[in-house]
Amino acid sequence: MNKSILITGIAGLLGSRMARWILINQPEYSIIGIDNLSGGYLENVPEGVHFYQADLSKDNLTHVFEIYNIEYVYHFAAYAAEGLSPFIRQYNYTNNLVATANVINKCIEFGVTRLIFTSSMAVYGNGNPPFDENDLQSPIDPYGVAKYACEMDIQIAGNQHGLDWCIIRPHNVYGDNQNIWDRYRNVLGIWMFQKLNDKPFTIYGDGKQQRAFSYMDDCLLPLWIAATSEQSSKQIINLGGTKEISIHEAAEILSKIVGGAEIQFLEPRHEVKHAFPTYKKSVDILGYKDITTLENGLHKMWEWAKLQPKRPRQEWISYELEKGIYQFWK
Secondary structure (H helix, E strand, O other): OOEEEEEEOOOOHHHHHHHHHHHHHOOOOEEEEEEOOOOOOHHHOOOOOEEEEOOOOOOOOHHHHHHOEEEEEEEOOOOOOOOOHHHOHHHHHHHHHHHHHHHHHHHHHOOOOEEEEEOOHHHOOOOOOOEOOOOOOOOOOHHHHHHHHHHHHHHHHHHHHOOOEEEEEEEOEEOOOOOOOEOOOOHHHHHHHHHHOOOOEEEEOOOOOEEEOEEHHHHHHHHHHHHHOHHHOOEEEEEEOOOEEEHHHHHHHHHHHOOOOOEEEEOOOOOOOEOOEOOHHHHHHHOOOOOOOHHHHHHHHHHHHOOOOOOOOEOOOOOOOOOOOOHHHO
């Protein structure tokens, strides 16, 4: 039986781009993709992928694992709306924590060689950046809580059931195939959508929040090494940009690339002010190279964005919790 790799969230940025990279660079593997298409698009799924539309939180995945000889599982599926998560707690925990528990069960049951899980910088909370993998995790929102709980459950599965794993904490990854139609996440994509629809760039608060952005192409080989290298076994590794920048500065850079944009400042929201990672471990273990500057990456993503179909914006009609919801989301 041919060796196979399962990628969850195959229709999103990380899943679709990783699938394409493997199909080109590791053609001895078959790719199985799962996505419920709630935040990704079928058009992103590369030709040659064995695609299943399924909800990881409730659908039975047994038949997928029975059909294919799955060696590695990349679990990318998540709803990464960090700022929105306090207002959609049940949805957040169902789609992040419950879904991950189901994936872990199947990895154990069918003897998967390694589970590669993408966590989040949100697990660090209000720490002292640059965040190191050994820092105390103290998330400040339900999304970070869900990701940290997933990390702990994966490590328990490793200790109790022998599951091998590598936990990646990516940071603000962007590039072709990102969802630019979701108003609650992916700030660079939000701005591109706003420009395409003749709206101003919106910034929450004063724009002095610091982040480090990561171009998707620079992360692909490191993600492969996370699955295949012995050094990556049972490691937690930050993966992403090596240069922090303020949100306001990032907006100014993109404004120049797109031919100018008004910047509108909205009320601040509950978020970490300064969040950027250490990167030595990703360099030493995963061979990460921060090759693409933010300017060059945004140029490439903007050229892609201009070619995209005019899709409706993804918005919540109602929230689980209305109390304290920000004016800009009402």
